[in-house]
Amino acid sequence: MSIDLYYKPGSPPCRLVQLVGAALGVEFNLKDINLQAGDHLKPEFLKINPQHTIPTIVDDGFSLWDSRAISRYLIYKYAKDSSLYPADPKVRATIDQRVDFDLGTLYNRFADYILPQMFEGASADEAKYKKIEEALGFLDKILEGQKYAAGPELTLADLVLVITVSTIDAVDIPIKPYPNVVRWYELIKTTAPQYEEMNGKGVEMLRGIWAQRLGAAK
Template sequence: MTIDLYYTLGSPPCHLVDLVGAALGVKFNRKHVNLLLGEHLTPEFLKINPQHTLPTIVDDGYSLWDSRAISRYLIYKYGKDSNLYPEDAKARATIDQRVDFDLGTLYTRFEDYFYPQIFAEAPADEAKYKKLEEALKFLDNFLEGQKYAAGPDLTLADLVLVISVSSIEAAGIPITAYPNVVRWFELVKGKYGHVITPGAVILRNATTQLLKK
């Protein structure tokens, strides 16, 4: 069955689902949703996702939203032989910790610092920038002596985190002070740059246009 993917351009969570799909070889029937036109608030879309968030998938009549939930679902159903989310309890717990760190710390601090600047024309907040720097230092420490974010193999943790780091870089925030992050970022881009880079370019261009207003 074809999986319908409802997405919007320039959205890091939507880019994550694209990346997981690429890692699993899953193909999507892509359905663009224009937020500016309110297409996420139509009765038809609200029947699929009453929370009206993106990304959303519909797989053989089953609808699901939230990029991390979608990512795990895709791995459960289509990646049983994949190392992206192994069954070993300790390995899975480490992956979960990294994914939760991204959700609760890294990406959240990026949103808190950057999005008010582009959507509300707020000035840069130095205190929020320091918190983002702290989060990047945490990630740099996680990667010390590690090939990937959760150990020797590429996992869901890497796919989640690389989207956040690519978004941070696309926003013009330097990552050069974090050598482990830079090394790891280039490693993952070497595998999936064909998916990561276009999404980052869209975000960078959208950011540039918003900041010019």
Template sequence: MVLKLYYIHQSPPSRMVVMTLKALGLDYEEVIVNLFEGEHKKPEFLKINSRGKVPCLSDDNYVIAESRAICSYLCNQYEKGDNRLYPTDPKQRGQVDQILYVSENTNDMMMAYINVGGVLFRGEKPVEEKIGEVKKALDLYEGYLSKTGYIASDGLTLADFFMASPLLMLDLPGYDDFKDYPKTTAWLAKIKALPYFDESNKEGLTKMKEMYQNALKK
């Protein structure tokens, strides 16, 4: 078995795949694809993933892209035991799948405010008019967490990884208005306390915040 992950540390979806690999205790080879130098658009990478996106995973001769699909595949293929990141019970898995879809929407809502592309490449700022979208998303988190200890159930699942991802990005502009969301704050603290969290996220988040803040200063 040779798992090979094509990614870059600054990419939030890439980091969620890294978290899944580490949670499952899987060894893998890293291949850094530098998006800032256009390596994802070069012919050699487009042969691997025609969409020109990271992350992308190669498992021997099997290649899969899209972070949620990659993480689901890894769990389907390699996860063992009863307390699973991706449950096998259809109803439990359905709940995880549902929130994996929701996480795309919450990501869009928060990114509309953070405006990463605009800040890094077009000299723009966070879009203050979109603060309301952030609060709408946080209302969803608080609602889910009023029912269960984690975002999709009382145990840790892939849904937690992908719902945590956009929340972590709110640190780029320094957003910290969580006073009305105590359950969300406590849940995110549990995610950050996972033994593989820093190893999976610290470098990428630090680099991304540095780039973002430097662009704002300019």
């Protein structure tokens, strides 16, 4: 039985769930949620997710939201011995740290800087931009001497982080000053299963939206 995935094409958190699903061989029954039309506020969706956020999954009657929680659930249920999230406590702790770094620092700073510009027409905030540069510097140090984000193998940490880094790249925030990030990014694009289908297309969609936003602001 496939899992219902309520999502929005191009959404970074939704892309993460799709990328993890591809790595695990999990199939989704995709249900496109039109946020502009208020699909997420309809009674039938609120019964599934009272927080009315995407992505949301329904797996045999079990509903869950938040992309990172969904990703771990998929691994626990469908591939608990997967190298994406090994049982070794030190490796798992390292993965968790990288995932938490993304949520609390890298993605958080990116969203704080770019979302007001994309959805509210705000001007770029230089101080917030500097915070993104600092976060990318942290990631560059984390990746120094490492093949992948949490060691020698592809893990959940890489899939989480590549969503953010690719999204940062899509809105023309330079990553070239961070050689370890660039090297790692190119590696993930060639080793994450179905990367182009599950993430690359969404990145290009976002790149186009951002280009339109910049054109409208001129």
